[in-house]
Amino acid sequence: MHLDHSHDGPSAVSADARRPDGSRRALRIGLGGPVGSGKTATVAALCRALRDELSLAVVTNDIYTREDAEFLLREAVLPPERITAVETGACPHTAIRDDISANLEAVEDLEDEVGPLQLILVESGGDNLTATFSKGLVDAQIFVIDVAGGDDIPRKGGPGVTTADLLVVNKTDLAPYVGSDLARMAADAKAQRAELPVVFQSLRAEDGVRDVADWVRAQLAAWSA
Amino acid sequence: MSRAALLVLADGRFPAGGHAHSGGAEAAVKAGRVTGAGSLEDFCRGRLHTAGRVAAALAASAALGVDPVSLDAAADARTPSPALRVAARKLGRQLLRAARAVWPSGELDALARAFPKGAHQPVVLGVAARAAGLGPVDAAYCAVYESVSGPASATVRLLSLDPFEATAVLARLAHEMDLVVDQAVEAAREVVDNGVDALPASSSPLLEIGAEVHAAWAVRLFAS
Ligand SMILES: Nc1nc2c(ncn2[C@@H]2O[C@H](COP(=O)(O)OP(=O)(O)O)[C@@H](O)[C@H]2O)c(=O)[nH]1
Numbered sequence A: 001m002h003l004d005h006s007h008d009g010p011s012a013v014s015a016d017a018r019r020p021d022g023s024r025r026a027l028r029i030g031l032g033g034p035v036g037s038g039k040t041a042t043v044a045a046l047c048r049a050l051r052d053e054l055s056l057a058v059v060t061n062d063i064y065t066r067e068d069a070e071f072l073l074r075e076a077v078l079p080p081e082r083i084t085a086v087e088t089g090a091c092p093h094t095a096i097r098d099d100i101s102a103n104l105e106a107v108e109d110l111e112d113e114v115g116p117l118q119l120i121l122v123e124s125g126g127d128n129l130t131a132t133f134s135k136g137l138v139d140a141q142i143f144v145i146d147v148a149g150g151d152d153i154p155r156k157g158g159p160g161v162t163t164a165d166l167l168v169v170n171k172t173d174l175a176p177y178v179g180s181d182l183a184r185m186a187a188d189a190k191a192q193r194a195e196l197p198v199v200f201q202s203l204r205a206e207d208g209v210r211d212v213a214d215w216v217r218a219q220l221a222a223w224s225a
Numbered sequence B: 001m002s003r004a005a006l007l008v009l010a011d012g013r014f015p016a017g018g019h020a021h022s023g024g025a026e027a028a029v030k031a032g033r034v035t036g037a038g039s040l041e042d043f044c045r046g047r048l049h050t051a052g053r054v055a056a057a058l059a060a061s062a063a064l065g066v067d068p069v070s071l072d073a074a075a076d077a078r079t080p081s082p083a084l085r086v087a088a089r090k091l092g093r094q095l096l097r098a099a100r101a102v103w104p105s106g107e108l109d110a111l112a113r114a115f116p117k118g119a120h121q122p123v124v125l126g127v128a129a130r131a132a133g134l135g136p137v138d139a140a141y142c143a144v145y146e147s148v149s150g151p152a153s154a155t156v157r158l159l160s161l162d163p164f165e166a167t168a169v170l171a172r173l174a175h176e177m178d179l180v181v182d183q184a185v186e187a188a189r190e191v192v193d194n195g196v197d198a199l200p201a202s203s204s205p206l207l208e209i210g211a212e213v214h215a216a217w218a219v220r221l222f223a224s
């Protein structure tokens, strides 16, 4: 990361690690994955787990409603001014990968208005297995799939499963009911991802988000170091 | 003047946020005014000669070096709908971000300082064209083309319209786009001499009303 001295006043143009005033910007973590896999539920659980120890905010990318933002507001996981919804024009992957300007504006506005922030979670509108976040938008990404979407998804791979910094296999509590073989999913994920980490979680369990929260803490420690 | 730079700026994939906006097409589809290629062509023609013409004159003026602050105020005066002003400034901010990364320039930095939350998109477009080494004609072409290509590609998504038909609509409008560019550049040259009152003020009330209605929907595919 470089120190850029050219941004006196006007906001930064890209993924610079510093804000225009020279301070370090928040770590940005993207959460992607198919519709219904548990991205919003994971964001909500992370907010509850982390909000007392660090300053954080959330950007949602809903496909055609403000449903995710409204869920987070209703659940009161954060004060309302810390949750922003971006409209994505029927193309959620475009807004997180090919044309990230609206999302960059959302994260910068959050830092201006409720900052200083240490962490911003950016949830993608649910998409297919190829959707990944641009490095210009996030510093690390989590790909969330669930056991009910079919236990062959890790085997099929795709950019999200293969390259995400963390793969989360959610809803393990449902595995017995949908006949998903968790051991096989773990082996397939290992084959696709080599040393990249995988977390199996059930948000129905007590403190179910613990492993992911620990991973986020480690990312933040590395970012602030 | 580089023709290739014009292609970069005019490319529909230029990452400046346009993909999330329908240029009024979503409201028009919902209201039953756009139902297929024929009515899409009517819609685009109307937009071209109203919002498109004003945008092109603003962009050409900015490309000629007219003060962006006065152009932005003139754009506000020509945009009755608050929702459309918000959308235009949002898009202007996004375009400014992209243009500053692609064609770094002191004028773009100054524009960002003057409008941290965004100036009207056509004004930014004109300054971006300057930074890219382009002229008023190029800036006007980008503006008129965007004024019709946005609704056309949005309609492909909204109505599952045959993409070949939607593109043929754009091709049929090409000659009219040429004419609007000529008029817009002429107006811009007058702005240089006589100030922003020389800008056209053609408007389409249904686009303005539709934008206000659209902004109030709870469920929509596009931001505007
Ligand atoms: N059984 C079970 N349901 C879950 C779990 N995580 C999320 N869900 C439910 O799955 C549904 C979709 O979750 P959501 O977070 O909205 O998915 P998103 O589309 O990826 O954001 C909701 O009804 C959640 O309550 C889990 O670990 N176990």
Ligand SMILES: [Mg+2]
Pocket (backbone or CB within 6 Å): A039, A040, A041, A068, A123, A126
């Ligand atoms: Mg969600």
